[in-house]
Amino acid sequence: MHAGIKQLAADSMARLFAAVVNPAPKPAVRFPEVIGRTTTVSIPTRHGPTPATIYYPPGEHHRQAAAVYVNVHGGGFVVGHREQDDPWCRYLAAHGQVVVVNTDYVLAPHQRFPAPVEQIYDVLRWASSPDREWDGSELCVGGQSAGGNLAAGAARLALENGGPRVRLQVLHYAPLDLVTPARDKRTPLGRRAVLKPWMGAVFDTAYIPDSDTRRHRLASPAWGSNGEGLAGIAPALIVTAEYDRLRDEADAYGRNLDAVGSLAGYLEVPAMDHGYNIMSAAPDAADATRLMYARIAEHVARATSSGQ
Numbered sequence: 001m002h003a004g005i006k007q008l009a010a011d012s013m014a015r016l017f018a019a020v021v022n023p024a025p026k027p028a029v030r031f032p033e034v035i036g037r038t039t040t041v042s043i044p045t046r047h048g049p050t051p052a053t054i055y056y057p058p059g060e061h062h063r064q065a066a067a068v069y070v071n072v073h074g075g076g077f078v079v080g081h082r083e084q085d086d087p088w089c090r091y092l093a094a095h096g097q098v099v100v101v102n103t104d105y106v107l108a109p110h111q112r113f114p115a116p117v118e119q120i121y122d123v124l125r126w127a128s129s130p131d132r133e134w135d136g137s138e139l140c141v142g143g144q145s146a147g148g149n150l151a152a153g154a155a156r157l158a159l160e161n162g163g164p165r166v167r168l169q170v171l172h173y174a175p176l177d178l179v180t181p182a183r184d185k186r187t188p189l190g191r192r193a194v195l196k197p198w199m200g201a202v203f204d205t206a207y208i209p210d211s212d213t214r215r216h217r218l219a220s221p222a223w224g225s226n227g228e229g230l231a232g233i234a235p236a237l238i239v240t241a242e243y244d245r246l247r248d249e250a251d252a253y254g255r256n257l258d259a260v261g262s263l264a265g266y267l268e269v270p271a272m273d274h275g276y277n278i279m280s281a282a283p284d285a286a287d288a289t290r291l292m293y294a295r296i297a298e299h300v301a302r303a304t305s306s307g308q
Contacts, residue, residue: 006205007205007209010109010201010202010205010206010209011109011205011206013202013206014076014078014108014109014202014203014206015078015109017076017078017079017199017202018075018078018079018080018107021075021079023075023079023081023083023084023278024083024084025084025086025087025277025278025279026278026279026280026281026285028281028285028286029087029277029278029280029285029286029289030087031087031090031091034087034090034091034094035090035094036055036056036086036089036090036093036094037055037056037058038053038054038055038056039053039054039056040052040053040054041053041054043101043103043122043123043126044122044126045118045119045122045123045126046118046119046122047106047111047115047118047119047122048106050103050104050105050106050119050123051082051103051104052082052101052102052103052104052123053082053083053086053089053101053102054099054100054101054102055089055090055092055093055099055100055102056093056099057093057094057096057097057098057099058094065134065135066097066098066099066134066135066138067097067098067099067134067135067138067139067140067167067300067304067305068098068099068100068101068127068128068132068134068135068136068138068139068140069092069096069098069099069100069101069139069140069141069142069300070100070101070103070120070123070124070127070139070140070141070142070151071085071088071089071092071100071101071102071103071142071143071147072103072105072120072141072142072143072144072147072148072150072151072154073085073102073104073143073144073147074143074144074145074146074147074148074275075107075145075146075147076145076146076199076202076203076206076207077107077108077116077146077149077203077206077207078107078108078109078202078203078206078207079107080104080105080107082102082103082104084278085102085144085147086102088144088277088293089102091293091297092293092296092297092300095293095294095297096297096298096300096301097301098138098140098300098301098304099133099134101123101127103120103123105119105120105123105150106119108203108206108207109206109207112206112207112208112209113207113208113213113216113218113219114153114216114218114219116150116207117149117150117153117154117157117218117219118157120141120150120151120153120154121153121154121157121158121161123154124139124141124154124158124164124166125164127139128163128164128165135305136164137165138167138304138305139164139165139166139167140166140167140168140169140170140300140303140304141154141155141166141168141169141170141234142168142169142170142171142172142237142296143170143171143172143174144172144173144174144275144277144278145172145173145174145175145274145275146174146175146203147172147174148170148171148172148173148174148175148176149174149175149176149178149219149221151169151170151171151174152169152171152174152176152221152236152253153218153219153221155169155233155234155236156217156218156221156230156233157218158234159230159232159233159234165234166234167234167235167303167304168234168235168236168237168264168299168300168303168304169233169234169235169236169237170236170237170239170296170299170300171236171237171238171239171250171253172239172296173239173240173241173244173246173247173250173274173275174246174250175200175246175249176220176221176222176223176246176249176250176252176253177220177222177223177249177252178204178207178208178214178219178220178223179211179214179215179220179223179224180223180249181197181200181201182195182196182197182199182200182201182204182245183197183200183201185200185245185246185248185249186245186248187243187244187245187247187273188242188243189243189273193243193244193245193273193274194244194245194273194274194275194279195244195245195246195274200245221253221256222249222250222252222253222256223249227252227253227255227256227257228256230256230257230259230260230262231260231261231262232260232262233257233260233262234262235257235262235263235264235303236253236254236257236262236263236264237264237265237266237267237296237299238250238251238253238254238257238263238265238266238267239267239268239269239292239296240266240267240268240269241268241269241272241273241274241276242268242269242270242271242272243271243272243273243274244272244273244274245274246274247268251266254266264299264303265299267292267295267296269288269292270288271284272285272288276288276289277289277292277293
């Protein structure tokens with residue numbers, strides 16, 4: 001297929017996927033008992049203002065002293081529904097005692113790499129400002145799926161640009177190698193896996209059309225030699241799922257981080273696939289989600305002064 005036609009097809013599929021996908025978490029993982037108090041804001045960035053929802057921990061006295069966690073939703077770089085992370089953001093604000101900034105970002109194919117990762121970095125800079133109603137010096141960033149990729153890239157930009165200081169990056173079943181085709185990434189589930197090879201091809205092509213550009217350190221931190229030069233990067237908590245097609249690249253990046261003393265933890269959810277905490281209808285998905293959310297919240301609390 002001609003490159004131009006292939007690109008047009010990928011962009012069209014990405015737009016269709018974004019239009020029809022239902023991002024709402026399954027009922028068992030919505031946690032309605034966790035009450036969240038929120039406001040909405042518009043955050044200025046070099047790629048235009050981006051909407052965000054701010055989640056506050058319980059109790060008025062926490063607001064000025066609380067650390068802040070910037071959350072980046074998933075969606076293959078093409079789907080934009082930050083509300084799919086609402087249960088997680090409510091849980092983290094309540095159990096991690098942090099303010100959570102649940103942000104949107106520009107989407108492919110309308111805006112491609114590196115715009116989203118630059119925008120998330122700008123959100124980190126905004127959240128770290130001393131002018132905020134929280135303690136911006138106690139800053140964390142994390143994301144699920146594509147959001148984890150963007151969180152990793154923003155943490156690297158923070159390292160390379162001399163700030164802001166990030167206390168913890170949480171990379172939750174993140175795609176960290178966009179160079180290797182999805183069809184070549186192993187999973188015990190085979191065709192039953194959540195991430196189909198065609199999805200990887202569509203998402204990656206819509207986000208970064210040029211295959212050589214996918215080798216960039218901010219696009220594929222786990223590929224090739226991109227895992228070098230990480231000394232001083234924010235400590236990372238890596239969360240994978242045993243059956244996820246993206247598990248091996250998370251493991252590889254974890255070893256890169258461990259080599260420079262920046263691996264805060266590596267957690268693998270047994271017998272679960274990609275998106276288990278949002279899309280899975282498995283009977284034990286809710287229990288697995290609660291357990292993993294609790295462990296992530298513990299890491300966030302330990303990484304910030306609010307947890308000391």
